Amino acid sequence: MSFGGQTPTIIVLKEGTDTSQGKGQILSNINACLAVQATIKSTLGPYGGDLLMVDANGRQTITNDGATVMKLLDIVHPAARILVDIARSQDAEVGDGTTSVVVLAGEILKEVREHVEQGLSSQVIIKGLRRASDMAVNKINEIAVSTQEGSRRETLCKLAATAMTSKLIKRNSDFFTQMVVDAVLSLDQGDLNEKLIGIKKIPGGSLTDSLFVNGVAFKKTFSYAGFEQQPKSFDKPKIVCLNVELELKAEKDNAEVRVEQVSEYQAIVDAEWQIIFKKLEAIYETGAKVVLSKLPIGDLATQYFADRDLFCAGRVAGEDMERVVQATGATIQSTCSDIKSEHLGACDRFDERQIGGERFNFFEGCSEAKTCTLVLRGGAEQFIAEVERSLHDAIMIVKRAIRHTAIVGGGGACEMEISAYLHRFADKNIPHKQQAVIKSFAKALEIIPRQLCDNAGFDATDILNKLRVDHRKGSTWAGVDFTNEGVTDMMEMFVWEPSLVKINAIQAATEATCLILSVDETIMNEESAQPQAPGKALPPGAAQRALRGRGRGLPRR
CATH class of the missing domain: 1.10.560.10 (GroEL-like equatorial domain)
Known part of the structure; x- marks a missing residue:
């Protein structure tokens, strides 16, 4: 119209x-x-x-x-x-x-x-x-x-080493390569869940002080009075894993009770003590020597276990508990009344050790081990964090290489x-x-x-010309030689990557x-204060409008 x-x-x-x-x-x-x-x-x-x-x-x-x-x-x-x-x-x-x-x-x-x-x-x-x-x-x-099935571990080591060449830990790649391959091979080869590789970072010491634990290690949990009287090492202990709170609750926390005589009050208190003592006795009768729980274990329970030469740890992190279950074969119990022998886990050796400024609980020699722990040491927290990121890359490469055996040359x-x-x-x-x-x-x-x-400071034009010539002649794996500043065969140099x-x-x-x-x-809403390209100025008044918009509770883009 x-x-x-x-x-x-x-x-x-x-x-x-x-x-x-x-x-x-x-x-x-x-x-x-x-x-x-x-x-x-x-x-x-x-x-x-x-x-x-x-x-x-x-x-x-x-x-x-x-x-x-x-x-x-x-x-x-x-x-x-x-x-x-x-x-x-x-x-x-x-x-x-x-x-x-x-x-x-x-x-x-x-x-x-x-x-x-x-x-x-x-x-x-x-x-x-x-x-x-x-x-x-x-x-x-x-x-x-x-890659050939027979040289599987050697191939995985080469791939892990190549993944580490660009990282801070390349000087210690031989040390960490073995650690990474051992870690991935310790997992269940069906699902290869890399989250079951626990990584603990402890500042202090050198890189080569890092440990590979074929089992589980986690930091000592919060402890109550009586903890120091508990034994800190066992050979072939039985392990019970709980999701139960073992603390004596005061009656005021749970209910209001009206009593007329002191004896009635005492009966209520005695009943509460009986409830927790029944739980503790049921745990002791299982024959377990190590008691772990996701929930708190109070001072009464801690002293009870200490008197009977048991070790206990409460408030265990969920991921640590999951790895203990995977390693020892235990089953997490939500009640203490029906714990059977098949619900218990086992390991060859449990002990508590000092590493740097921290105390750690170690479960080693686990028969069901489908998990492991890497304890990383280093001089600074930022350095250890970068080591963790480097190992993550190498672990993922090895994990993929187990399922996809095809490799190509790097460089x-x-x-x-x-x-x-x-x-x-x-x-x-x-x-x-x-x-x-x-x-x-x-x-x-x-x-x-x-x-x-x-990035290496080489003459890129000269080396690229050599690479073009070599590949035209049929040298499939000709790549950059960082040792001699030239061109070499990457397969022969063992610079391998998964395809x-x-x-x-x-x-x-x-x-x-x-x-x-x-x-x-591109259509940018009025309250959006983002420029279209780096360095491009906003339209007049756009920043003020954006700020006013956010003040009114409008969405920030």
Whole structure:
């Protein structure tokens, strides 16, 4: 409908809403992602640096773990947050390669930016990237080497050592490699639940003072009077695990009782004592020497057990109790009246030991052991926290390698081989627009060996030229040699990675890139105070409106 030949203006969005769209929006999103990539790419590889990150509360974190860095970065740009998601997905699915996936996604965006600027449809670019990704994954599956069953432990050690080369603990990788492989092999091989690997951090000592406990170790719980009289070590003890509170409750806590004579009051008090003594006697008669409970064990029960040479610990953390159950074969009981022998757990040795400034309870030599504990030592809390993150990556790599036996060479060898393959394929088989997109994807893969060289202080251009020549001649596993600053065979150097790491990284990076390229319009609500791109100023009055909005209890975006 027209009014006097003019179409009326229809306002759909709220006043103050900021919109931007088109090619400029896509380029803005790409630039935001490149800013994130520039922050994290210096941490890649064995000679990558660490980032010192300080949050709003002044808490410090020193790390080069990609997932941790991305989680701690306070990224406000909506498109750049997608890189945080792919780092988390890589960490959850594989456990390693979190930095690689962000660097790779950023480089793919950088390479296709030129096509966007020239006006090539983003849908054509997306189609080409997906095709290149599928070809890359197929190539990895084709060249991957299947490890032999006989040398399983040796292979797992090599994979764990490769995962540690870029971490703080690389100097002690031989020590921690054995620890990580022992830890994963101690789990139930059916589900390989890495959460059953307990990690305890105790400041003090050196890295090599760290312990592997084939069983359970946890910090001494809160104790009452009588605890010091209890024995602190047993050989082959029976263990009972409870979810029962063993404390004497005063009558005023539970009910109001009216009495007329002192004898009636005394009968009530005696009844309460009888209730707890019956529980304690029932536990003692089971023959158990170690009593653990998720709930408090009071001073009366503590003294009762001490008089009978039993050890008890109350308020045991839920995850520690679960690992004790897995290790000793015990069953958690919610009552003391019907505890049978099959409900008890057992281990070869229980004792309480001093480690650093803490006392720990150790359950070792467990027959049912489907769990273990790593006790980490080190000079500073931040250092031990980074060691824990490093071991998590190695544990996840070993866990995946047990189920997926295919491996590829590290050090940029796999990426260079795929890059060379895609270049050859695009030249021969793809004559139209997608050829340029696939070649851009192939060039983007070279960022991994290039950044490895840059972070190590090598001449990246010279080494990449050598790698291109070697891969053209058929040297599938030629990669960056960090020892002699050159090129060498990664398989012979035992720089191995599970093929799953590479496949997941390429797929996640491609998905993120396609998602970012498909967004050509952003609509930001009035109360949102987030800029569209790093360094871009907010519209006049937007910050004030955002602050007013939050004051009224409106959602913060």
